[in-house]
Amino acid sequence: MAATMAPAHAGRQRWTRLLRGVQVAATPTILLLTASNIFMTVAWYWHLKGGMNKPLAAVVAISWGIALFEYCLAVPANRLGYSSGWSAGQLKVTQEVIALTVFGMFMVAVLGEPLTWRHGAAFACLVAAAAFLFVGR
Numbered sequence: 001m002a003a004t005m006a007p008a009h010a011g012r013q014r015w016t017r018l019l020r021g022v023q024v025a026a027t028p029t030i031l032l033l034t035a036s037n038i039f040m041t042v043a044w045y046w047h048l049k050g051g052m053n054k055p056l057a058a059v060v061a062i063s064w065g066i067a068l069f070e071y072c073l074a075v076p077a078n079r080l081g082y083s084s085g086w087s088a089g090q091l092k093v094t095q096e097v098i099a100l101t102v103f104g105m106f107m108v109a110v111l112g113e114p115l116t117w118r119h120g121a122a123f124a125c126l127v128a129a130a131a132f133l134f135v136g137r
Helices: 002-048 056-083 088-109 117-134
Strands: none
Touching: 002 056, 002 088, 056 088, 088 117
């Protein structure tokens, strides 16, 4: 009986270590990535609602100015996450999950577009991708 308990216990210990490692960097990394994605979503898409009549050069310049704040948050988020043991792949897939979440809210709240089942399916695929990169590390 003890022999069958050891693998389960070892598996639980691996999960505990994994979750502790994720938790150490998770809160500040995820908060910074979320804030950076809000800025980037605004930088990329603000002009679609009320800015279509502005000259393209002006839209690009304004977007670059907004994106500067995104970089000021994304770079520290990635450095913090990476130095805390996250892989580059884990950081990227986490950023994509956050980006899709932020964009979905922006799309509905600002652009007035509906969410469909396809948005949910795409989100589920990204969450699955994140899970694959975090499990077993």
